[in-house]
Amino acid sequence: MYWAQILTYVSLFIAFVAMIAKALRYFRAPESFRWELYPVPHEKGRAEYGGSYLEELDWWSKPRHSDWFKEISEMMQEIFLLKGVYHNNRKVWTFSLPFHLGCYFTIGWLLLLTLGGILEVAGVPIASDGNTISILIYYATFVCGYVGLVLAGVGALGLFMWRASDRAQRRYNSPADYINLAAFVAVVTVALIVHLSVDPVFDTLRGYVGSLVTFGAATPPGTLMTVEIVMISLLIMYVPLTRMSHFVAKYYLYHSVRWNDEPNMRGSKLEKRLVELLNEKVAWSGDHIKTGKKWVDVVQESGNEQ
């Protein structure tokens, strides 16, 4: 097996484990006190002005109407247009939007290369003169690849320049933050040079990806492309170890905290989870907390506080 293949496998494995670990960190965190923040988009008829079902007389006795379409629409606008950044920090949005869109296109490109690789192994060549699926994948890969690389590169470079030139940014960003963006710029630049010079329609790279899928031997694709493969592999491994993989957390930040307005009703599953948590033992050593007791016992003490 070609050594770069092993590197790619290791990178993918580390990235997978890191992403799972990150998701589990938040998934396993217990139910917390309510801490939602309005506007909450699924509040039907109220989201526009930031209202909630708590505006309803005797709200607990009435059915709650959630507008899931509105919530999904809000998510889509957040994911694909960076709506929050657009409204609150236009300067960042100018670079952040191309960067994010570039990343989405690039991910799409890698998936299309994988799909194309699988089809080629299965005997369906990906080419501009093949069958409909083949042609579709051929052109989609072409478009996603170049659009993605250019947008991600321009966005990363813009963000790098912004973080380097803005006083507040310089104060709060660590060397690692600059290296993260520089790594994107470097990988994208190398990838563009490689493909514009030796592999313009990604045939060679598709062949390499195909070999990964089949665990087959790959022909070393030349020095330039090997450099690209190594750089992409390292980036795939590196990103989940940094906060650039914040999309996992953002899901929880929005759905478990910011938009979580689920009321606790008597006899609900939520109530059962909360009762269990009240039995956790507390180790705080403040004078007003009896260390070692269960949470429920600590908070049911009354009077004669210290």
Next chain:
Amino acid sequence: MSSKDVKIKNFGKKTDQLYKIDLSDLPKLPYPYEDWEDTPIPEIPDIKRNGKNITLDGILNVAVPEPQTEEEKEAMVAKFLEGLGKLLSKENNWTFLKPFLLSLDNCVKCNTCSDACPVFEMSGGAEIYRPLFRSDVLRRIIKKHFSPGGKLMAKFTGADIDLNWDTIARLAQLAYRCNLCRRCAQTCPMGVDNGLIAREIRKLFSQELNIAPAELHGEGTVKQLDTGSSTGISPVALMDLMDFVEEDITDRTGLNIKIPFDKAGADILLIHNAGEFLSWPENIEAFAIIFELAGLNWTLSSEMVGYDSVNYGLFYDDAQLAKVTLKHAEVAKKLGVKKVVVGECGHAHKAIMAIGDRIWLGESNIPRESSMVTLEDLIMNEKIMVDPSRNEFPVTLHDPCNLTRSMGVIEPQRRVIKKICPQFREMTPHGVNNYCCGGGSGFAIMQSNNFPNWRYLVPGRKKFDQILKAFTRDELSPETKKYVCAPCSNCKGQIRDLLTYYDAWDKAGIMYGGLVELIVNAMVDVREGFHEWDFH
């Protein structure tokens, strides 16, 4: 060193005062305050300082006792780290672990939060008040001391901070330079909540190191649980006060109303912020008039804690927060009421309704409702009749953060005020995007040392600016009486203090009050003139 541009890596440096407010940095106020000269913040004399660390900005609200020896300092640092470990554990901090971890891990340092923060803006951009500054001090400590290889990689990962006694003492103070208004979180593209991080820092200091402002702890939750109210009003004193309230209702309106207490099986248990009993009894009276004339089956409680909706635990300590809110639940359950209605108090709304939602369990899970909603039903469905012409003066509305941004109760109070006040106008921005009054997170009740001066000059300045801009130049003459409606006891206290500090009653004719006072003032079944233009 005393600079507006403090860097985090210098946060623990030995110096008498890290930052000193320069009045010339503060943004100018609009008409008629263009030439207003602010009073400099008084320095704390040594005798008052009395061994407390005020090396952050020279402001004293949370008393951080200065250890006498290096060994004691080291012990405090160790205890802080121990507490930080607990803050990061499920057993000790299940109450907020998930949002805390999410906010700690995922800030992308875009600084969008800074533009949303009234404290940072109105300080003229003092670096230590930047929302990110405080959070990043904590992040760097955690990164350095709780991450594998944290110390080794400190420079590379941006965890270069000295953890010493000064760092800790200043962090405790810095946690009390945030109103916890969560405006920063609202604008954060990631959803990171710097307000929550500030609260978690407060919690660590309270729950592990016994450090909390006296007004919140000793004179706040502890007193409330011991005597029944943070105001010190005992159940016996409460009944005396009620005699006065009933007499005053008769004097003002000619109505004879007997305020119901401890009525078992009532439909509604109304809980007021006990500050109203002492400072604004007209608010208690107005609620009683409205509920009685609407024919509601309601009651107040004279049980310990049951007559005071205040819960300062919300601002600094989960154990105290839960203890107080469980007392409220116990009182409601014992009375067997159908629902609890929270009076005009924003943080009580959040403690009883939102936080209570996760801790009023089983049979204690009595439904809870905002008085804004109850009042809207009475007014909009004409269960009480109003004559808006009685409120023929300019009125604007302040939105309490806890009620709006944290709970989404936005429109009921607006529908009421639009119906009863013909000259109503909004502040900009308002509703869910409002600005805090500057007294949020307990600041409004902190009246000692030089903290009130800071509160008026920095966080309160934004609200005062908004209030002034809500009225036209012509209206801002002292002869035109104007009303800032603040349906929250703490906000009302802060706005009273702001208007007093800026001499706004005499200089611009601006008065403040609650919502129910305006309703009663417009009620056709009540003698005219319930609202008095008597600034107090």
